[in-house]
Amino acid sequence: MSSEVPSLQSDSLSNPLEHVTLVWLSGVGCNGCTLAMLEASNPGIEDLFFGNIPDAPRVTLIHPELSMESGVDFLAMLDRAVDGRLGPVVLVLEGAIPEDRGDASGAGYRIGRGKDGHPLSLSWWVEQFASQAEALIAIGTCATAGGLPNALGSPLQVRSLGDLLGPGFVSRAGLPVINIPGCAPPGEAFIETLTYLFLHLQQLVPLDLDDEGRPRWLYLHETSPLPPRVEFSPAIGLDLSNRPVIHCPVPSTGWMRKLGGCARVGGSCIGCTEPDFADRLLALARPDPAVN
Ligand code: SF4
Ligand code: SF4
Incomplete structure (x- = not known):
């Protein structure tokens, strides 16, 4: 669109x-x-x-x-x-x-x-x-x-x-x-x-605008729901393959002035740009493998 x-x-x-x-x-x-x-x-x-x-x-x-x-x-x-x-x-x-x-x-x-x-x-x-x-x-x-x-x-x-x-x-x-x-x-x-x-x-x-009415140039960037600090803890035992791909500007633009922003600073990505993130994706941001 x-x-x-x-x-x-x-x-x-x-x-x-x-x-x-x-x-x-x-x-x-x-x-x-x-x-x-x-x-x-x-x-x-x-x-x-x-x-x-x-x-x-x-x-x-x-x-x-x-x-x-x-x-x-x-x-x-x-x-x-x-x-x-x-x-x-x-x-x-x-x-x-x-x-x-x-x-x-x-x-x-x-x-x-x-x-x-x-x-x-x-x-x-x-x-x-x-x-x-x-x-x-x-x-x-x-x-x-x-x-x-x-x-x-x-x-x-x-x-x-x-x-x-x-x-x-x-x-x-x-x-x-x-x-x-x-x-x-x-x-x-x-x-x-x-x-x-x-x-x-x-x-x-x-x-x-894309098919969901989003500014296309901002929502081109891909990320996935991830637990905090996962890139620094590759051995925590989570299967990170086949995670849903979602679109969000933060991995590219940061939170403000290209600084900060969720997974860019070791926080989790809860997939919050997705309509049903609370029901479907929030659990994927937990560091406990038992719930993933
Ligand atoms: S938590 Fe939300 S704002 Fe942060 S990177 Fe994930 S989808 Fe983007
Ligand atoms: S809960 Fe709703 S109003 Fe509050 S930050 Fe999230 S999207 Fe915005």
Whole structure:
């Protein structure tokens, strides 16, 4: 899946694109993806705030924990964004989307109330932005595939962003859901994808996504679930052949500024970019041969 330059459909963009509102919504997750985004530094989200990246627009972030506004002021910002009054919008979803059964199970994931006083669910907000946003990004395996909240035994019923919007979905700019899996993915992978997206929205570059909606150039790199320090302990008796091959940017890019990152620093690889890593791959990262 490659979204070539001429495929843009949006009629709402100026060229050059000077300003974008980035609306971040949080579902069922741990907010680790927010922390990963904040850790990015080369470049970081601040560089987008201040317009430091050539040809990228200045960004205003609306975020449930990071925005200065709260309560009715925060809701008013969301309303303005979803009505198009804040200009071009890109939606980012962190966490999985809970099924709102109208009982207490989804109560933590409702945002404000409608005109009839009824609480508005996260899925309602996502659907409103789906028709308004130039592009929608799912960050983290919770948002791209359900992740940990969808693991066996979870009492929750959750969906990914792609599942909520359906397989044929395209945004105003003609893009499918952009998936950046990982638990959490490196923040710099997110900022890099966002920057490419901004350049793509101005028809400066193609945005090359693979069949799973991932930025192809970031998720080309292969790794396998492995216990910690396995490369320094070849004699620990594990059969490392026939391990599933998965795709993740970290073995190539590290965590930040090409440094750190799971198996690159002797940690385990738990295969966290895979949709069902918690059920299928986590055990392969244990150093005890009895469980492998
Ligand atoms: S993908 Fe992982 S880090 Fe991100 S919100 Fe879900 S549990 Fe947290
Ligand atoms: S190296 Fe493994 S554990 Fe680390 S981010 Fe990639 S898939 Fe996840």
